[in-house]
Amino acid sequence: MSKQPTTRLALALALSLSTGAVLAKTPSAAIPPAEYESHIQQAMSDSKTLATTAHAGKRAAFLCLYCHGEDGNSVQENIPNLSGQNPVYLLTQIEKFGDGRRNDEFMSGLIKALKSEDRINMAVYYSTMRPNTPISKDAALVAKGKQRYQATCIGCHGPKGHGNNTIARLAGQRISYITEALGKYRSSKSPRTDPVMTTVARSLSHSDIPAIAAYLSTLK
């Protein structure tokens, strides 16, 4: 085991203690799932509103940059890029960490302390940034991954891996995070489950996963 997880946890704790001033004393009530899309649409309704939202999101996102990078391009293995991700999907995952539908030792506590407005602003900010991830140079692996992706994943995640409001963007995602996420869906002990993805991930062979992850890193 590397020392990294302990360091990360210590940092997350230090952040949440030292930044009490920006965090809500009493977190606002969760946003009802039926309203995720309308909140995001409102926050991006015209170019001026979008610029204001993204600016506020960038300011609030200083809490996140140690792990997700300043522009949402993750700076650590196993941590997802948030850049270019669909904003409604981002808000949904933030809300899931906030109410316990998704759990992670680093994310859950931090998110619980954020106000609804910051959650929306951050989701919009990251969605406007561009993924810039290291891409696989193993042409044979990428070709195998392309074939497996097109056979199994394309119907939901789309021909370019861009996803939609409820389905994650996978294009340009970190190889180590895709591998880890699929491993979590496959495992019966993981806190991350999704009826569809659990079934899909369990249908993959061990050699499919690195191939698909390599292919996804090459998509723009």
Ligand code: HEC
């Ligand atoms: C200490 C490191 C750390 C910090 C700080 C951190 N995150 Fe994360 N984040 C993670 C990890 C690790 C995951 C993957 C968790 C999992 O596998 O379920 C994650 C996942 C996410 C996801 C889900 C992405 C996806 O593709 O499903 C979102 C959204 C997110 N973080 C937003 C934030 C926001 C907003 C902040 C700042 C308020 C933040 N994170 C701060 C480590 C961190």
Ligand code: HEC
């Ligand atoms: C029937 C639709 C469907 C199919 C087919 C599908 N997915 Fe998904 N995928 C989803 C949904 C919905 C989510 C979001 C689930 C959640 O909230 O945890 C998701 C999430 C994911 C995630 C997590 C992304 C993140 O940012 O955390 C990965 C990785 C993923 N899918 C990979 C794949 C791969 C690889 C395939 C093909 C082998 C595939 N999916 C096929 C619907 C699908």
